[in-house]
Amino acid sequence: MPAPLSRSSRSSSRPSYSAVPKRKKNVKNRRLSVSVTLFFYTLFVLFIFGLFFLLWFFLTESGTNLRYLMADTLITTQHRHWAKYIIGNDELEKRVHRYWSQFDTYSEVQDQGLVHVDGTSTSTIEKQSKPPIEIEDIQGTNFKGKLLIVHDPTMLRIAVPGKAGKGEKVSDMVQRLDALAGVNAGGFVDPEWKGNGFQPTGLVMSGGQIFYNDGGMNTPTHIVGIDKEGRMVAGKYSPSELLKMGVQEAVTFAPRFIANGVGLIKSKADGWGIAPRTAMAQKADGTVMFAVIDGRQPGHSIGATLYDIQNIFLERGAVTAANLDGGSSSVLVLGNQGNQDAAVSASTNKTTKAVIVNKPSSEYGERYLPTSWLVFKDPKKANIRNIWEGLDPSKIDPSKW
Template identity: 55%
Template sequence: MNSSSLPQRSTVRKKKKPARKRKKRGFFRTVFRVFMFCLILLIIAGGWLYLAPSAQNTRYLIADTLITTQHRYMAKYIIGEDELKNRVSEYTERFQEMGNEVDTHVIEPEPVVPEDKPLVEIEKVTGSGYAGYVMIVNDPKKVRLGVPDKVGSGEKVSSMVARTGAIAGVNGGGFADPNWKGNGFKPIGLVVSQGKLYYNGLGGKKSTQIVGLDKEGKMIAGNYTLDELSKMGVQEAVTFQPRIIVNGKGQIKNAAEGWGIAPRTAMGQRADGALIFVVIDGRQPGYSIGANLYDVQQIMLKQGAVIAANLDGGSSTVLVKDNEILNKPSSQYGERYLPTAFLVFEDPGQADIRNIWEGLDPSKIDAGKKRTQ
């Protein structure tokens, strides 16, 4: 057989593609596959979120959380614009109802701080997705409502504490906050400090939901008229809602009624008169997402609260002790400028808290005017 007729092995070697190009193509293929996998998951999750009846609670949780932020309008993309309006209306009515039950709780006539206890005790608190602090003030008569010291601008709680000589402070009531860029000087509703009405922004309303203290140190929270507050001897108070515990009973049935997840501040009182302040951080993945009002209510009940109410939260939430900010405010700018704060004093008689709104017309205060300080 002629050897020339046999198949011949080519002596020419094929050039191998450079390893770098193969690795590069492999990398892009991996990225593409991951992208497609994530896209498919997103489509499936979106379909479940918007279409599945079982996802209703999740939709409302997301919507309620958005409602508590400056991006409230985005909730309409989760539950629809009409449902958003209904949701806000439902909460408003529900919060109003939660403030109507007559509070009958009593405290010890003369709360006395045991010798082995400090005036203020602070401990960390954690739960599912949240972290924060509980501050106990063992003598409720040592608390005063602080206000700013300059016309036209709110004041940071840390500044109020340092300026007045307080040993601790927590943010108080809400304020007009156009586009979440308000100057913190226009409170919502009422401000009462040292038994005097410092600010009346009720307009034509006859009553408002307040959180405060009477002259005996008893916590007052609920829906009241100015005349009722006067007769009750209310000494320190701000307008805010809702009341979450009354006569030792929680008002919120479950987490689904907890009005979303957010940074929270709340005030409560035990039967022995000690005040409880709960401060929960939020909007910080990896540290604390936030809590709903049911979470806060349960913390208060565990602490022995017989009455408790929500205070301004969100980016306003702050706890100051010995001139140090203990929590982590969620605002990217740190502490906010606020109109009110509950301050704790060793000697409250020395507190210099003047009425910065005296002589001003609430309707003419510009809540969005740029601060001058």
């Protein structure tokens, strides 16, 4: 029988538990040290990356091009003042001034009369067998949108809200006036981008009548319009000149960027930033095209430059093109008569509501606007009345809802 272990023997044979916590503590310390090292290493890498990015962003040609593109994009939004943090306030003012100077220069190009809408050409006769409107998908590297094609330009009218004191959604204008389709048109006074959409900027003409004019009869302003023959008119004209030219429908916006089949914007850098867009063009046979581009929606469409829109129109044979109001206002609406489901609805005596075809950028939905381009089967019967008649433009409160 083995001899019992002595107290000292038993105690010496037991493992030393006091050493275990020390090892755990050392492991924790090493892990903490590694984490701290990784944290500061990451900060250092980010600092170096940020330093090189700033040097590239401000001191290289490619970085400067991106900087100005970002600034131009901000200029077209309600956050225009943010652009000064990218290019400086003085440069911001210079850039805005330069753009308007360019727009004035574009408007000086003499129209050579390349549009023929006399109704006798073979192309015009062929168009009679086509539907009055067509819609195509268009897209580019960073954008998606729709192209509204109107084969007979005399079917177009400028529509305005039905009630004074407040703008109206394009979808409501299309529905109320029983139009085939509609897009947003001219600009408007929009204090802090919260305006009621009732006060236009510049000029509004509909049915050959001046509905609104915030300047003199001999004061030139940038306009986009259609004359009584169906020819698109774009550039800088006075109201008196427009009446003499027989212009029927017109709103104020800029710039004209295609003249006589030639693109006036020479590069993407001069394309006035990336944004949702609405623009209008005409082909030599009179066909009118409206491009409505979605934007400010990552994963769907960021937006397009005017240079992008110019290329889309030129590829389709445009001889004249001009910009319309864009941003959150850009919308394309298909009406009852243009809706593919309209025939089914008519057979069941149900009313089909106007449908928004594109994806507007505003998270609040359609904006309330003072003007829209609408397409009618019989434009002469459209009940469009002058809601600004008798009003003093200087006394309109565009912020009062």
